[in-house]
Amino acid sequence: MSKVITIAQQKGGSGKTTIAANLATVFSLKNNLHTTILDTDPQGSLGKWFMMRLEKLKDKNTIQFKTASLWGAQYEAKTLKEKSDIIIIDTPPKIDADGRPVIQIADLVIIPISPSQVDFWATESIIELAKREKKEILILINRANAKSKLIQEAIKFVKDMNVSSAKTILGNRQIFVSSMGMGLTAVEKQRTGKGRLEILSLAKEVRTILNI
Template sequence: MAGYVFTLAQQKGGSGKTTLAAHLAVAYALAGKTVALLDTDPQGSLGEWFEAREARLGEDQAGLAFRTASGWGARREARALRRDHDVVVIDTPPKSDLEARPAIEAASLVIVPIQPTPVDLWATDPTLELTAKERVDALLMVNRALRRAALTGAMIAQIHTLGHRVADSALGSRVAFAASMGDGRTVVETQPSGIAAGEVQALADEVLKTADELAG
């Protein structure tokens, strides 16, 4: 059976797609799954993280592979990777329907991170229109949430009105995420017993459960 393809997509830059892609991939790999990361963002931040990871942990990344692709090549690469991996996680560039469309078309599920601000919420519409056009299910999730901010609660309520699945799991606004990425790792490795790692694991489990349910 072919694996799942999880595409991270959001038109607005700075939504945390790359950090989220790396964290989900590592969480699945540490759970014993074979995982491939596919970077379709010309900026290449995910590739830089993976190189830093190899420099720290060695080139033999058991259970975790990395590839790059651009344009329509992303769809072909994703379909090839899913034949040999349990999970393929794709990072896409912002502000580009042309680059994101092939990765969305190849997805089992599109994960749309939204920071809880009005601007981020408004910027989500083009991504959701694209997932609807490609007839791919989307899972919205709150990223970089300030737990005690009144705005966060109000924005989460508005996200639920968009007519798509909304993850119960959310990632908080924590320095630990960026710190671990700069080290070529993730919070699941640097602080495995911490709150941030718990958030990542909960989201990874929910994404997989949602994909299972959609697959029937």
């Protein structure tokens, strides 16, 4: 059965688009899942990444890409479910009640947070929204500096909010930035390396949760 992952976070720049592209690539290339990205962000960053990807890979690209408005995404995702094993919805920052449709359609809501107090404050409302819709939530600590004490604070924040967090923590790594700029992702640019390993490990965790 087809599954929908929504990546959401009020705070801009928390890594939603980067995580959407990186997870989609692993599901498609490594797990042979028919994967569609649905971009609901009018900024269109994922679309730009995808266009660059098509130019680079031509018919070797295996990921499908669609856009929709926040309110139209629920209908679009339902239609896409017929031909996708997995649909990843990227969302704009600052979503509020207008984000309800993309939360409602989700089997899993991934909420990226940087280990920073400002991100913790910004995250509470999206957690509440997903909780009200009784959705499975996975907080994902992104752009972490392994030596920073803030990681422990992020873990404490997640515990206090009574939600689950991914065992995988994504480091603050240049490979995530540089690969996206080429229409690619960490697993395509690194044969070995921490960025690659982190994304593979995250994708495995997500597949276990979704049972796919």
